[in-house]
Amino acid sequence: MSLISQLDEAVEAVHGKSTTSPVIGVVLGSGLGAWAETLQDRTVIPYAEIPSMPVSTIVGHPGNLWLGYAGGVPVACLQGRSHLYEGHTPDRAVFGVRMLARLGCRAVLLTNAAGGTHPAWTPGDLMLITDHLNLTGRNPLVGPNEAEIGPRFPDMTHAYDRRIAALAREAAMDTGVALREGIYAGLLGPSYETPAEIAMLRGLGADAVGMSTVFEVIALRHMGVRCGGISCITNLAAGLGGAPLSHAEVEETARMSRDRFSALLSAWVKRVGAAISGSPSWRGGAA
Secondary structure, eight states, rough: OOHHHHHHHHHHHTTOOOOOOEEEEEEEETOOGGGGGEEEEEEEEGGGGHHHHOOSSSOOOOOOOEEEEEEEEEEEEEESSSOGTTTTTTHHTHHHHHHHHTTTEEEEEEEEEEEEEEOOTTTTOOOEEEEEEEOOSSOOOSOOOOTTTTOOOOOTTTSSHHHHHHHHHHHHHHHHHOOEEEEEEEEOOOSSSHHHHHHHHHHTTOSSEEEESSHHHHHHTTTEEEEEEEEEEEEEOTTSSSSSOOOOHHHHHHTHHHHHHHHHHHHHHHHHHHHHHHHOOSSSSOO
């Protein structure tokens, strides 16, 4: 079955359970899934009930599609994602965000838990992603290209949309939430990085490091969907802190940051939704 057919089958299954027509997609990373429960008039669909949708096996990624409203904006929200280190291929790992695009989302806001490479940063900081480094050695677009989905060679100059980033800054001011900015480095995982690798990443310009997001942004830009991203800095990367790194620490820090994160994300969704509804000329091409 072609990718288009798989996506259409998944969308049909979603439409059979919800009448919401989302304009914004949201992806919730490790420990950040509680935001989905703030949606109004919501419908929850387990990934296992969506054809071709990979199911996450990682703690902190519940594996549900939520559809509902955030501040009056219709939203489709992935509560958890799939990763290559679970055994998924790159094209399978991005099926969820491609489905968001096929459902009609005109912008997707991605979130993740990440390690900070700045010694001055502290766990719980929130970082607006301004660009990324794909250091996995993989790409979800490898293989035959389906022209109906996107071009063979998509432009990634503005992978993280400037207008959406500006709206995130405004949302941070609205809510009084401090928002750092920086470059996210995506690595394969699942092992955490060595101190030498973190020093290398810092030299390359990375401000945060994680095991997700970059494939999703590539796939979305391929489909002409604008993207924004925020990392929750859940720990200082290897060599910068004194304690051993653990996924439990990631989840706990994300949980402690939940209120600030939720307030910022809700305000961001509201502003992006207003921008889309107030601009008939809104396009998938980056602003």
